[in-house]
Amino acid sequence: MKKYLVAFVMALLPVTGFAAGGAGVPLDHMDVDLHNKASLQRGMQIFVNNCLGCHSAGYQRYERAANDLGIPVELAEENLLLGDQKVGEQMTIAMTKEDSGKWFGNPPPDLTLEARLRGADWLYTYLRGFYKDESRPWGVNNTVFPDVGMPNVLEYLQGVQTLNCTPEELLHSERKIDPLTGLEMGGCFSITAKGQQTPEEFDKTIYDLVNFMVYMGEPSKLDSHRIGTNVLIFLFIFFFIALALKKEYWRDVH
Numbered sequence: 376m377k378k379y380l381v382a383f384v385m386a387l388l389p390v391t392g393f394a395a396g397g398a399g400v401p402l403d404h405m406d407v408d409l410h411n412k413a414s415l416q417r418g419m420q421i422f423v424n425n426c427l428g429c430h431s432a433g434y435q436r437y438e439r440a441a442n443d444l445g446i447p448v449e450l451a452e453e454n455l456l457l458g459d460q461k462v463g464e465q466m467t468i469a470m471t472k473e474d475s476g477k478w479f480g481n482p483p484p485d486l487t488l489e490a491r492l493r494g495a496d497w498l499y500t501y502l503r504g505f506y507k508d509e510s511r512p513w514g515v516n517n518t519v520f521p522d523v524g525m526p527n528v529l530e531y532l533q534g535v536q537t538l539n540c541t542p543e544e545l546l547h548s549e550r551k552i553d554p555l556t557g558l559e560m561g562g563c564f565s566i567t568a569k570g571q572q573t574p575e576e577f578d579k580t581i582y583d584l585v586n587f588m589v590y591m592g593e594p595s596k597l598d599s600h601r602i603g604t605n606v607l608i609f610l611f612i613f614f615f616i617a618l619a620l621k622k623e624y625w626r627d628v629h
């Protein structure tokens with residue numbers, strides 16, 4: 376009996392360990408939708424224009440992404456390629472790890488698999504979680520990544536976000552948006568200098584961006600969903616064929 380008890384407790388350990396690791400600022404949830412091609416296309420555009428300056432996505436090729444997302448290759452070549460890159464190439468950057476390590480403290484990591492590492496909710500919260508903090512080298516800090524080495528590169532869209540509460544209060548806060556003005560109300564955040572987008576539009580921008588990053592982490596997911604459905608349809612039809620065959624064979628035996 377004791378043995379079973381020990382085994383039972385050990386089986387539960389990973390669960391409790393995971394729960395403990397999840398403590399921290401609550402993450403805002405987003406529903407990933409890999410079938411929303413328009414969102415993925417917008418996300419790719421935001422990613423290429425704003426992130427590839429510092430981060431690479433070295434395991435992703437432009438052409439594969441363009442094909443998967445239904446972007447005509449000529450359009451991708453005109454609008455998405457950096458410098459003299461070719462559409463068949465991987466999404467790499469010119470900056471070396473040594474240089475960027477010197478400039479930023481930590482080199483910006485490759486982002487191809489980032490969504491698998493951190494999860495969509497974390498990314499969604501992180502990219503909307505920069506706030507003004509003059510004590511930091513780039514003038515910003517981040518709610519889910521304290522003392523982050525990355526500037527708020529999307530500030531021109533978001534505006535300057537200010538945190539009005541202590542980290543302790545932040546743990547229990549919820550972001551609320553005024554449905555009339557589209558501005559943050561109450562809660563911990565306020566936009567103190569407007570950007571090009573309203574908070575609602577900015578949330579949508581980040582939604583598209585993270586949607587794209589999730590696609591990038593596992594491009595074959597789009598295919599596997601389609602193949603999976605086809606396999607199920609095939610099995611369904613084959614069931615009736617097999618049934619008919621069985622009946623045919625057993626007719627002679629009976």
Ligand code: HEC
Binds near residue numbers: 422427493502523526
């Ligand atoms: C000016 C350069 C620069 C740009 C542009 C930039 N980043 Fe960063 N990013 C960094 C640096 C530097 C770090 C490392 C921060 C650290 O470790 O303190 C980082 C870290 C990150 C991380 C966290 C990585 C981890 O440790 O898991 C994510 C996610 C990220 N960036 C996403 C993005 C996205 C998405 C964009 C485009 C909207 C972007 N970054 C644009 C410099 C940049």
